Amino acid sequence: MVEVKVKLPDNSEIAIEKGKTILDLANKISPNLAKASLAAKIDDKLVDLTYPIEQDCKIELITARSDEAFHILNHSAAHVLASAVVELFPEAKPTIGPSVDEGFYYDFEVKKPFSQEDLEKIEKKMIEIIEEDTPFIREEVPIQEAIKYYEKVEKNKFKVEILKEMPDVDTVSFYSHRNGKFKDLCRGPHIPSTKKIKAVKVLNASSAFWRGDAKRESLQRVYGIAFTDAKKLKKHLKMLEEAKKRDHRILGPQLDLFDTADEWGPGMPLIYPKGTILLEVIKEFWKKEHKKAGYKVVQTPHLFKEIVWKTSGHLDYYLENMYPVDARGERWYVKPMNCPGHMMIYNRKTYSYRELPERIAEMGTVYRYELSGVLHGLFRIRGFTQDDSHIFMLPEQLEDEIVKIIEMVNHFYSVFGFKEWEFFISTRPEKSIGTDEGWEHATKSLMNAIERVGIKYKIKQGDGAFYGPKIDVDVKDAIGRRWQLATIQVDFNLPERFDINYIGEDGQKHRPFIIHRVIYGALERFLAILVEHYAGKLPIWLSPVQAIVIPITDEHINYAKKVVEILDKEGIRAEADLSGERMEYKIRQANLQKIPYIINVGGKEIENNTIAVRDRTNKVRFGVKIEEFVKEVKEKITNYE
RNA sequence: GCCUCGGUGGCUAAGUGGUAAAGCGUCGGAUUCGUAAUCCGCAGGUCAGGGGUUCAAUUCCCCUCCGGGGCUCCA
Structure with missing residues (x-):
């Protein structure tokens, strides 16, 4: 008998016969643990409990208490949902069904959209399937066979498309439950059997495009959420209810703060006197803090002539979102951003390296033609005020400046009563401008700065803007929802377009680094977040x-x-x-x-x-x-x- | 913009192929009160807008606008 050594999270080691499964291992540790386990991590890779242990490794069992449990459970619930849907609607073609932070969804191609009653039926059927308590079984299949299966048997072109796009794979895995009655292409892992889902709720249905592409097929998406215990579901539903009660679109008019529009213009809210007082308080605080931090406050106009937007590049890339104004034969545009104005203010004179950094700030109201479907209360509107700032600096000042901004961000959010916020660094995307050295220096400065302040951060690989890396800050509100508020972005684009310079020690022109940043984001949105965070009971x-x-x-x-x-x-x-x-x-x-x-x-x-x-x-x-x-x-x- | 559901006085809404309840709010009157809703009354709706079907449309059908949910976008 060959034995392999398994290292556990508490650093202890346990020997087990080679080829035994992780479940066997769990049973060896304790039957209760085996019962509580949903999946496992072997050498940091997520796998099923039925995964065989072939060599020395590190194993961590995932129970309901693990962070990963929610996603695995919800992913399995998505499969259960799909099995329920195809039984109730045999013509439905399952496409994709991942777990998300809010639960899970599954997209189907169906002839008729799901009605409210359909959703109730689906939920009922799901509970039946869960009660059947059948195991999830993994099966490896050669990819060609899988393609044939979806072409000939299931006649599901979506799955075929997914399979055909997989690069360099010989085999793919299927997961089945209901004793083979339903199987689905899936990477896994899954929970051992359906009854590990202790509570499930089908939340709503909506449409979604295949691959998020408006030109492709329109699918029906069903949302749901699953939990490892019924109490958690209850708590979650209560949170949703609480969120409804806090809805700023209800509280705003009720507290006489503001109202959103329909007849006078969608996405153009009216802020009433009391709402304006609140905004004024927020602005006063902003002004005070920015003065302390050495910012210079400016004001730029709401309209510029076409030439400005040509220079900035907005005309080429942002035109659809801009409001054009024709005035006596001349074409003007309402500003969708404050940047160009700030660039021109910088360019009013020649800066010496001694004068940098120069911090230009403005509470600038901008207008963007957002698609009607995305408008939502004060969260997403077409006219809003940014607490905007552009900082012009020497390359070696970048890190210090970012540290200062981060400290400011921390101060702001704690003053406004938030308890928790999280930092993300987004790195260079595939399509981008700027030099390798520039990106490297900038990205490194962002990381160093965050580390200097002593905060943890996560990296979003390739999620930066085309013009530079950035730090985003997500704030958690009183009921645990996340709001992305601050963004600190390095910009390699504007300095080029507006030919931004400073004179260095060598007497030559140089390009400064530019950071673009907001802390509140949009004032109106921030106001709405405050209203929801405090459920209207403002400090x-x-x-x-x-x-x-x-x-x-x-x-x-x-x-x-x-x-x-x-x-x-x-x-x-x-x-x-x-x-x-x-x-x-x-x-x-x-x-x-x-x-x-x-x-x-x-x-x-x-x-x-x-x-x-x-x-x-x-x-x-x-x-x-x-x-x-x-x-x-x-x-x-x-x-x- | 796309899919989907919806739109009845300021708000919450009931209801119907024969032109519409109720509550809250507003306004007026009475009450002048000791800690979470005093009483009475008036006003207010071309049932989102337009077109069609019908003897008759708020109700059925089509279009438009607006909103909710979702997708997408976010230089």
């Missing part, structure tokens, strides 16, 4: 109305006005509710408006020159001195609470 410093004063009867109106006046003078945003409603009603309204402080004043308060304060804990403090209250609130505002 005091951001609340458009920080305190509302409610008199108990008309006799107390004058005192209420006086209190508002005092608070106002102290820089606290206060209002009085002098409508004819009852006090209880007003309190309820103020609560619904999520105003942080509700102040009641009546005879007792007038007599003692105090106020009754109800805060967000919903407890009332009677007999509070106005000065005391002012001091308390001002302190919170200063501390961004």
Whole structure:
């Protein structure tokens, strides 16, 4: 008997007979572990539990608690979905069905789109199939045979297309479940059997193009999500419900912040007075921090003549997204980006190397003709304001500048109450401009900078813009959703197009490095994210109305006005509710408006020159001195609470 | 832009081949009240717009616009 040595994650070693499967190994360690295992990693490669162990290796078992479990489970659930669909709709042609961060989907070619009832039927059938508890079985097949199978038996041109595009493969793998009743081309791995899926939900259906290509076949995509335990599904559904409740498109108009448009222009929101106060607070903070960090704030026009966009290259590559304006025979364009203006401002004079870095910043409103289908509340609109900045610098200043930006990003997000955000570096894509040295220096500077700040990051290989590498920052909100906010991009394109120079120590012209960056991204979107993050309950410093004063009867109106006046003078945003409603009603309204402080004043308060304060804990403090209250609130505002 | 589902007063909506409930909100009146909805009343809709079928269309059909979900795009 030949034995091989297997190293486990705790660094212990265990010997097992050569050729035994990973499941055997798991059983040897503990039957409970075997039962809990869904798949495994052998020398960092994901495999099935039935994978034979042929040589010394490192093995990590994947249980419900592993990070990979969710994807494997959902991928298997996608197969179960496909098997349910082909049973219910025999003419449906399965195409692809991966797991994604939000669960899984499977695309089918069908004659008729799935209805709501169809989805319910599919979910029911899926649960039946899961209950059958049949194993997932892997089978290796020569690729030619696989092609023949899909051409002749299944008559599925999509699978044939996938197979024919596989380079240099002799065999491919199939996975079947339901005792062979359903099989699908798949790399795997899969869970040992269907019943490992403890909870599944078919979420919705929509259409999608084959290979995401609008010119190709339109497919029906079914989305779902699976979990290793029913509680997690419940939690997830609750999160979705919570997300619905936080929807800024509902909360925005409700809190009188803004509304999105239809009759006055899709993608062109109206920001109401209270929403504007919030934006102003966000801008004020921006201004303060940028001044501290040595940025120079500029302003550039909303329109430029055609020639500018010719120079910048937008006319060649971005025209579809731009709003043209014809003015007395001349063609103008509304700016979709702020860059050209900033380039021209830099070019107004000759810079010496001593003057760099030069940091130019602008809260610039841009307009982009986004396709109607992508518009969504304030998240995706056609006119929005970027907290834009372009930094011009010497090559050796790149790293330091990026460090500064990262520190600024960290400061911004923590001030706005986010707890977690993640950095990604995107490297050079296939189609790109610029020199190898330039890319290397820039990419390296990005990495060094992040490392210097001591943050972890992930690399997105080849995901950079054509004009340079970049750092993207994803922020996680209160219910765990991710939003890409900041982007810090090196730009090799604009310096060339606008012939951007500085005079070096040698008296010669040189190209500076340019970083393009935003922290909020788009102000309007950031506002919407804040609304959803806080479910409308904005921190005091951001609340458009920080305190509302409610008199108990008309006799107390004058005192209420006086209190508002005092608070106002102290820089606290206060209002009085002098409508004819009852006090209880007003309190309820103020609560619904999520105003942080509700102040009641009546005879007792007038007599003692105090106020009754109800805060967000919903407890009332009677007999509070106005000065005391002012001091308390001002302190919170200063501390961004 | 493509696929799909939808559009009934400011909002949430019920409903029907014979021109439309209700609640909230708005406005007016009464009430002047001690901590999460006081009572009464008025106003407000060419049922998204246009075309067609029909004796008759908000309802059935077609087109357009707008929105939701998804795809795509993101120099």
